[in-house]
Amino acid sequence: MSRSKKSARINNAIKFLSAALVIIAVIAWNYFTAPSAPVIGTAEFYFFDVGQGDAELIRTSDTVVLIDAGPSSASDLIVAQLHKLGVRTIDVAIFTHPHEDHIGGAAAVIDNFEVVQAILPDVAATTSTYEKMLDALEKSENTTVTAGAAGDVIEVGSDGLRLELLAPCSTGYENMNDYSIVVRAVFGDNAVIYSGDAESLSESEILDSASLGALKADILKVGHHGSVSSTTEEYLSAISPKYAVISCASDNSYGHPHAETLSKLEAHSITVFRTDIDGDIVFVSDGEVIQPKA
């Protein structure tokens, strides 16, 4: 081999090694600088500002639970948020019901993260958004897809996070919103209820089927973006939350949240957080006290 050929090969080898080292350094940097998960014994509850829609995340030391993925217009945003939090695997993804403002970002989430279990209500839709989500789930070979309904209880991770499904209690609803999976997430003494878009019919079924003590929660993610069709007086009294979270876009065309819902929350002296005003909202629980993250 000529001297010039030999030096060219050495140069190529050096270039290849340098490129490999850069890639390894970038991977290591991302790995070690990714924000760490909550410490053992604590849980974080995120309510993302995705405009007009819902996307919530629960994280413990060893578990990630996603409830809804926002509208398709927020697909990039929700993927970026999860990356920013260092999420790689989603242990449980609950897509409450097939409306676009809840599952529009689902395909992007399923494509970008390892989803272990996806839970959907037992109802189909004919929309392209719904088809896109189903296609993504089908492609995602390691994802188990199950139908969720009232009475299901899922223990997630080893830190005591429990998901109790409160709805849907039945089938054959005329209104798709009433198919919403309603989740009570329990962590130690704390609980958060995620109402999806469940309306008064589903709320009354929840009140009929659950023992009232089992509905208490510190935080209520208010149903249907604060619409007047949800959050009956009875439902609110049974849950008796300290905090309420409303997920909606500012100046949305639906008039969410409705003034009547806001005055009901005020009459119960509930502190209200709104994604249209507060942006992303985060609460932290140590299993005894849950409070907004400073």
Ligand SMILES: [Zn+2]
């Ligand atoms: Zn909605």
